[in-house]
Amino acid sequence: MTVDVATERRYWAPALETQSRAEWDALKLSLLRTHLAHAQAGSPYYRASFAAAGIGPDSLKSLDDLRRFPFINKTILRQRQEAVPLLGDIAAVPESEVVYVSASSGSTGVPTLSPFTASDFDAWMDYEARQFWSSGLRPTDRYCHSLNFSLFVGGPCVLGAQKLGALSIHAGTVPSERLLAILKQFQATAIWTTPSYAWYLGETAQKQGIDPARDLAVRRIFVAGEPGGSIPETRARIETLWGASVYDYYGLSDIFGSCAGMCEEKDGLHWAEDHILAEVLDPATGEPVREGERGELVLTTLQKRARPLIRFRTGDIVSFTSEPCRCGRTSQRLLGVHGRLDDMLIVRGVNLFPSDIEAVVRQDGDFTGEYRLVLDRENHLDTVTIEVERRWGCAVPHGDLAARLTRRIKAVTGVGPKVAVLEADVLPRATHKAKRVEDRRGSVWV
């Protein structure tokens, strides 16, 4: 696609981005049939998997028929990669066609690799450019990419900004003093990092006598990697600190650096619907949940030739809408990543997501916004203690603050936690990915 430098241009790919829902479904069905045929022809794993299930590309008469295909997950990716090095037999092209591989560390074992052909990579960068454009990035911007470059799938996304035409600064993860110096020297107007780090970096700047809102030119902050970017209270606090707009992005190392991102309306994340088909399923039954309800995100690639993924269980708990957005784009929107199945805490039988607690804590201006959840067990009963910090200068007594927060959290989550109010700046500050849950219940982590 030719880049139109006119900043008035509203959409990167107007016909695609504003087509009707029926046209989206027809496009997905057509892409999926071709993609399943490619998987069957090129991937020994899928050839065997389809044969064992007695299905094939011809089994797909409608999008609902995808539910007849078996799931795949991270464990299978790892096993097949170890069985058939380098890329595993889920890959559907010879290694000679692969031009880029990202690696995701995961918590256990050898990193899993995600391969791209040259055309996969180009299509990915065109998508990244489209997504950046929808978030308001323009060729006149100076974009500072502050994500890890080392084998991380988020690294190459800087080329999406470059394709869009923005002056792109390949900063990577440098120490915060250095990053602040880069932002100041270049007068960068946009940056991509994690929500925790955006907050940390803003506070670090203030401690150095730099007011991010006044002394720096950053007006757009793209964030990913944690739920915070979709929690309005967290986003609002980062926006105030920086005098900038915060746009949440969602990515998955086994597919793309970002698979969805916020447009300027910031009402959910537009999904890369022509590249990835999303199902939202009840994790226990595998059946689809109703639109808007929370369930596990299960993904099927539609175009990625190097390694098709069919019904990949992400472990992320999400909700979606397909209502049209005020921006005029018609793609499905991810309403939020509410947590990971691994992060979901079950306390006295109630499902509890740390992101729900975060939203309540950050609504209340008498707290700094930092928090930690401590889970414990007393007399065979689970207890939750939320440690929060009272803002400097707040005169409300600790007991009143604690009672207020307990009441609000109970109203939202159904669990009445103990609240321990601490003084400001007591809790450890997170830098990149925040760890805010401490489970002292021994083996009961769920």
Ligand SMILES: [Zn+2]
């Ligand atoms: Zn929109």
